[in-house]
Amino acid sequence: xxxxxxARYFFLLPGVFWILTFTxxxxxxxxxxxxxxxxxxxxxxxTWNFVGFENYASIGSDLRVGETVVTSVYLxxxxxxxxxxxxxxxxxxxxxxxxxxxxxxxxxTMPLFAAPIALGFMGLILFNETSGSINSIIRGLGGTGxxxxxxxxxxxxxxLILDAWQWTPFVFVIILAAMQSIPEELYEAARLDTGSGxxxxxxxTFPLIAPALGTVALLRLxxxxxxxxxxxxxxxxGPGSATQTYSYYVYLTGLRSFxxxxxxxxxxxxxxxxxxxxxxxxxxxxxxxE
Amino acid sequence: xxxxxxxFVSLLSVLxxxxxxxxxxxxxxxFMGKTAEELFPGAADETERANAMAxxxxxxxxxxxxxxxxxxxxxxxxxxxxRGGISGPYYFWREAFQAAxxxxxxxxEIPQAQYFTTTSTDFLTGQNSYDVMNIGAWFLADYVVxxxxxxxxxxxxxxxxxxxxxxAVFPSLANLMKWExxxxxxxxxxxxxxxxxxxxxxxxxxxxAAFKEETGMDMPVPPKTWQQLLAVTKFFNGKDWxxxxxxxxxxSLHLRTGGQGMFHFMSLSAPFAITPAEGDDIGKITxxxxxxxxxxxxxxxxxxxxxxxAALEFLKELAATGSTAQFGxxxxxxxxxxxxxxxxxxxxxxxxxxxxxxxxxSTIQGKLGGARIPCSEKWYDRxxxxxxxxxxxxxxxxxxxxxxxxxxxxxxTDTPGLAYYLMAMQAAKPINFFNVYYGWTGVDPGAxxxxxxxxxxxxxxxxxxxxxxxxxxxxxxxxYGENFFSHPIYQTYLRIPGTETMWTILDTRLGxxxxxxxxxxxxxxxxxxEWDQVNNDLGREEQLRVYQAGIGYVP
Numbered sequence: 071x072x073x074x075x076x077a078r079y080f081f082l083l084p085g086v087f088w089i090l091t092f093t094x095x096x097x098x099x100x101x102x103x104x105x106x107x108x109x110x111x112x113x114x115x116x117t118w119n120f121v122g123f124e125n126y127a128s129i130g131s132d133l134r135v136g137e138t139v140v141t142s143v144y145l146x147x148x149x150x151x152x153x154x155x156x157x158x159x160x161x162x163x164x165x166x167x168x169x170x171x172x173x174x175x176x177x178x179t180m181p182l183f184a185a186p187i188a189l190g191f192m193g194l195i196l197f198n199e200t201s202g203s204i205n206s207i208i209r210g211l212g213g214t215g216x217x218x219x220x221x222x223x224x225x226x227x228x229x230l231i232l233d234a235w236q237w238t239p240f241v242f243v244i245i246l247a248a249m250q251s252i253p254e255e256l257y258e259a260a261r262l263d264t265g266s267g268x269x270x271x272x273x274x275t276f277p278l279i280a281p282a283l284g285t286v287a288l289l290r291l292x293x294x295x296x297x298x299x300x301x302x303x304x305x306x307x308g309p310g311s312a313t314q315t316y317s318y319y320v321y322l323t324g325l326r327s328f329x330x331x332x333x334x335x336x337x338x339x340x341x342x343x344x345x346x347x348x349x350x351x352x353x354x355x356x357x358x359x360e
Numbered sequence: 361x362x363x364x365x366x367x368f369v370s371l372l373s374v375l376x377x378x379x380x381x382x383x384x385x386x387x388x389x390x391f392m393g394k395t396a397e398e399l400f401p402g403a404a405d406e407t408e409r410a411n412a413m414a415x416x417x418x419x420x421x422x423x424x425x426x427x428x429x430x431x432x433x434x435x436x437x438x439x440x441x442x443r444g445g446i447s448g449p450y451y452f453w454r455e456a457f458q459a460a461x462x463x464x465x466x467x468x469e470i471p472q473a474q475y476f477t478t479t480s481t482d483f484l485t486g487q488n489s490y491d492v493m494n495i496g497a498w499f500l501a502d503y504v505v506x507x508x509x510x511x512x513x514x515x516x517x518x519x520x521x522x523x524x525x526x527x528a529v530f531p532s533l534a535n536l537m538k539w540e541x542x543x544x545x546x547x548x549x550x551x552x553x554x555x556x557x558x559x560x561x562x563x564x565x566x567x568x569a570a571f572k573e574e575t576g577m578d579m580p581v582p583p584k585t586w587q588q589l590l591a592v593t594k595f596f597n598g599k600d601w602x603x604x605x606x607x608x609x610x611x612s613l614h615l616r617t618g619g620q621g622m623f624h625f626m627s628l629s630a631p632f633a634i635t636p637a638e639g640d641d642i643g644k645i646t647x648x649x650x651x652x653x654x655x656x657x658x659x660x661x662x663x664x665x666x667x668x669x670a671a672l673e674f675l676k677e678l679a680a681t682g683s684t685a686q687f688g689x690x691x692x693x694x695x696x697x698x699x700x701x702x703x704x705x706x707x708x709x710x711x712x713x714x715x716x717x718x719x720x721x722s723t724i725q726g727k728l729g730g731a732r733i734p735c736s737e738k739w740y741d742r743x744x745x746x747x748x749x750x751x752x753x754x755x756x757x758x759x760x761x762x763x764x765x766x767x768x769x770x771x772x773t774d775t776p777g778l779a780y781y782l783m784a785m786q787a788a789k790p791i792n793f794f795n796v797y798y799g800w801t802g803v804d805p806g807a808x809x810x811x812x813x814x815x816x817x818x819x820x821x822x823x824x825x826x827x828x829x830x831x832x833x834x835x836x837x838x839x840y841g842e843n844f845f846s847h848p849i850y851q852t853y854l855r856i857p858g859t860e861t862m863w864t865i866l867d868t869r870l871g872x873x874x875x876x877x878x879x880x881x882x883x884x885x886x887x888x889x890e891w892d893q894v895n896n897d898l899g900r901e902e903q904l905r906v907y908q909a910g911i912g913y914v915p
Contacts, residue, residue, distance in 0.1 A: 109897055110484050133886065199685045219616070219688025222877055306473065308617025309687055310872030325477050327861040328484075329897060 104334035118331070125335035134311070134319055135336070142316040145230055146294040152234040153290060154283065157241025162271065164242070165249045175246075179239045189232050190303025197228045197304070219305065222312035229301050229313050233294065241286050248282035249275060281355065288351045292344050316340065391416055392423065392459040399455045402442055404800075411794060411826065412452070418790035421460045421522050428778045429462030435782065436479055436490040438765065439469035445711065445802020446494060446549060446765050449786065449795045457785055463778050473618055476502075476860045483508045488772040491779045494548065497536040497764050498859045501906060504539045505857050510771045511542035515780040524787035528807040530844045532760045536853055540909070544768050546783035547792060550806020551762030552733075553627040554843045555589070556698065556712050557582060557705040559729030559835065561601055562592065571595050582731035582839075585754045586628060586674060589705060589734055593681035596704040604701075610681035612703035614694035617871040622863055623761050625870055627707065628678075629671030630757040630851040631736035633662070635743070643849050645913045648743035653854050656913040659895055659904045661888035663866070664881070666747065667740030672873055672880035679874060687874055699724060707733060709762055713836030714799025717828045728832040730839030732846060733759060758847030764806060793818075797826040804840070811841040855910040856903055858894045865890045 104125055108118040129135055160178065164171060184192075196202050197218035205215035218228045252275065260270050298321060301313035307322075314322075320340070324333030391399060396413040403409035435450060442451040447469055454465050468490065470478045476499055482489050483506065495503065503509045515521060526534065529547050537545030559581070561567055568579040575591055583589040593610025602608050615621040630652060636642035637649040644650065647657055654661055662668065679686060682703060686694065691708075698706040699715055699722040706712065713730055716722045735754035740747050748755075767783045769776060785791060795803035796810050808816040812834075823833035854862070866887050873883035895903045908915065 107897070110480075134890075199688060200683075217684065220684060220686075220875060222875060305688075306616060306618025307868070308871050309875045310617060310877050311868045312872075312875075312877070314868070322864070325481070326864060327858075327894070328480065 100334040100337060103330050104338050106331045108329075108331040108334075110328035110330055121331070125332050126339075128332065129335060129339060134314075135316070137311055138314050138316045138319040141226060141313060142295055142297075144226055145233065145297055145315065146291060148227075148230045149233045149237065149294045149297075150287060150290050152230070153238045153241045154287060156234070156238045157286075158245050158279075158283070160238070160242045161245035161249055162275070164246055179243060181236045182239050182243075184236060186233075186236065186297075186299035187303045189236060190300040190305075193228060193232045193300065193304040220309050222309060225305055225309055225312050229297075229304065232300050232304070233297060237290060237293075241290070244282055244286050245279055248279040252278050281358075284351060284355065288348060291347060295340070295343070389413065389417060391421075391456060392425075394455070394459050399459065400452065401455070402452050404443075407827075408798065415790040415794040416453075416456050419522060419785070419788040421456075421785060421788070422520050424460055424520055424778075424781055425462035427461070427520065428775070428781065431461075431463040431775050431778050432466060433463055433491050433775055433778045433782060434466045434468060434489060435492045435494065435767075436468050436470055436475075437494040438472045438475055440802070441469075443800055445800070449548075449801045449803060450494075452801070453786065453791065457782055460785070461778060461781055463775075465782065480508075483772075488770060491770050491773040491775055492767050492782060493770065494765055494767045495545075496762075497545075497551075497760075497766070498854060498863065500536070500539060500544060500768070501855045501859060501910070502857050503768060504544060505906070508771055509544055509768045510776070511539075511544055512546060512769065512780060512783070513542050515777075515784075516543075521777075521781055522784040522788045524784050524792070525789055525807065525809070528789070528809050530806055530808070532758075532844060532850060533764055533806050536760060536764060536855070537766055539855075545764075545766035547787040547806055548766040548795075549764045549803045550810075551709050551764040551804055552759055552840070552843045553623065553707055553709055553761045554713075554733055554839050555582060555705065555707045555731045556716075556836075557592070557729040557731070558701075558724065558727055559831075560727040561596070561704055562729065567601065582729055583705070583734055584731070585737050585751070586631070586678070586734045587737045587751070590674070590678055590681065593678065593705055597681040601704065602701045609683050609697065609703040610705065611678055612682055612694045612697040612706040613679055613686050614689040614691050615679060615687045615871070615874050616690050617868055619690035620762075620867075621874075622867040622870055624707065625672065625675055625866070626851070627733055627759045627761045628675055629668050630759055631734075631755045632671035632674065632739050633665060633667030634757045634849065634851060635739065635741055635755070636849045645852070645911050650849055650852065651911065651913075652851055653911075654891075654907055656908055656911065657915060659900060659907060661891045662742075663891065664884035664888040665740060665742060667742070669880050669884055670738065670740065670747070671736075672870070672884060676874060676880070687871075696721070701727075710804030710836070710840050711799060711802055713832070713840065714797065714804075714828075716799075716832060716836075717826075718799050726829040726832060728829075728835055730832075730835040732839055732842040756847050756849075758843055758850040760844075760850070760853055764804075765802075793822075797823055797828070805837065810837070812837055815841050815845055852911040856906045858898050858903070861894050862891050865894075 105120055105122060106118045107121050164175060168174070196204050199205055199215055199217060199219055202218070204218070209215055216224050218224050256274050257270060260274050264270065296317045297315055298317040301307055301315060301318060305313045307314035307318055316336075317340070320333050320336045323329050323336060391413070396409045399416065400409045400412045403412060437447045437450055440447040442448060447467070450465070450467055454467070457465055479490065479493050479495070480502065524547060526543070529537070530550060533550050537543055537547070562579055562581045571577070571579045574595060577591060580588040580592065583592050595610070596608065597610030598607045600607055613621070613624055615624070634652050635649050637644040637646050645656065647655065652662065683697070689697075694706065695708065695712055695715060697703050698712065701723045713728065716724050716728045719725065735756035737751040737754045738747060738749045739755040767786065769779045769783065773779050786795070789807070789809055792803070792807065793809060795801040796805050805811065810816060810818055812818055812820070818837065820830050820833050823837065824830050869878070869883040869887045872878040873880050878886070
């Protein structure tokens, strides 16, 4: 019995080591850094001093933070809405008996497997203003080409479109699974009362997929607020700073300017926002089920 | 008569042998037992291979297999592939290097936007993966101050290494390879921005007459001031001057954020913002004269001074005479637009001149005009606090914008001798000269032997032998040389820790101004504010000391 207990702890060791080394240590060390003026560029000249909340106080007066938050919020809200609406619609569509359903479902999930950095490069080709296929189609339909690369809001929208293209299948897969878990008897009973498909969706389907939608929305919210790879590879954060997101700015501050103290404080703000959002979500979910 | 005939035949024989020299080399000669085919598998054709072999043999590389056999050298270079600019030559000469040393050369390509971050992080984390790094001149301060690289001077007097001529390096470029008197870089690529234009169009009598009629001015060939260039590009923009049925561009610039567009602004703004010193030594650095970046007394950024702002307003005006797609273009796209005959002018590095000779990339061979970077008819006198306008005596300021990509040696390399061998080999005159006249290498002229007399020793024939059109070679090389040697004063180069960050900030804010998100004044005010912050973060006093030393200012 005693030996069995010791073995249990032994098998836990790798996991504990992993979490301590690669999760807790970076988390605590970056928290420490956020209270220092650590700058790796003057590595040999300066010491890292404790500066209290100075870094956090600077965030409020940093103009770049305001600019990047605007971009991040636009992308997060826009992409969240597009992916949720499209993904749910597609799931509803595929929740019916359609010939070749499995094949279509597999094809639709393919964008999920693309590397976002590669998507950015693909976007560079697709959204090219002079030779890109998207503007060619628009011109072919009699419109005028959009300045995807040289206009701030068009560039942000191009990033949004790519991100939504990649993540709509994720919403689709989760919501489809949620829809398929709804007992058929509920639909049969509802159909006795109404012939309206919309009424059935509103009163039966939506309430029952709402928890899944909430989870997906939370995951997408946090994920999209962190977006960096597509704007980086597609537009280099430009035109100007139009597609520089908050995470992009953290990257530039930490790994281009090597201002680790300030970058850590910026990153911690992101962590705090994520914690607040998920706490609110889980509080709401708990309240709903209790 | 008989004797005359014999002399004639002898001379003819000598001439034929000389003319067929490269072919003889390619067919019969080997280097360290290897043939040209084995040494240059990446050559585009037999001529290129033969010329490379001739250059290799002329370089007279010492056999270093006894010293370095079995060792491995790791080189970091910008990602552009085996036939791409800057990285290409290292691949091209790799077999020869390996044959000469018995060592292995590993080439690690890093995307340019990540280059500084990747190599710096490598040092900061103590990995020290690279023995040699091909860096941009503006990285040097960070690398030296942090002790990441070592001087090359101890190797200069040692036997057993390829010989390269440091005296031949353009003085302004040599300064960028040195820090406090010691050499850290070896000659590779020499950078400055010059003006290119379509000589065939600007000298066409019909276009000249139309220009005169529309503007009331004679066509300036070449445009000598920015204002003249604007008049030219404005006139041609939107007209179908290349007769392809579509409206064509006046200027071709690359202005994408992260696409090195800030370099254009540096070259263009210099004569708007820099004034020569009074007295005999007009190049003397004073508080007000020959400075561009910061006030040399207190490190106050000058980037938002009226001269710089006027230059940015002008750049916007100039950019408006080209395609709107320019704001999304990187370097190669802007070059291609000019090389494909869609723009009447561009200003950029030396690459354009050599790429114009490559039929696979250019339709303008034989039509190229080249001149030194234009002067400005209007500039700001900071000491007097007024703008000066004088079209008869414009303000001319040369540049070393970009400042070249050259190799430096890690302070932590296990194979310093082998590292220096590679650097010296690439800098050896015949090899460097070969790289210069083949445009795909991305290596621009940086030594006097690349230029024509009286400054240099090259001839038009040298370039014609590599496939240049003779007129183009004359235009390009003369213009490039004048860029380095004929301007009365030169823009100082920013070489302080944090330069890369500062230029990223400038690039971003310029991008915002170019797409009208910010006014030029707002954009440059923000740049000044953020540069101040960088200096404060890095230690203002030390930054000021390094800046003063870097530009040669004595308080």
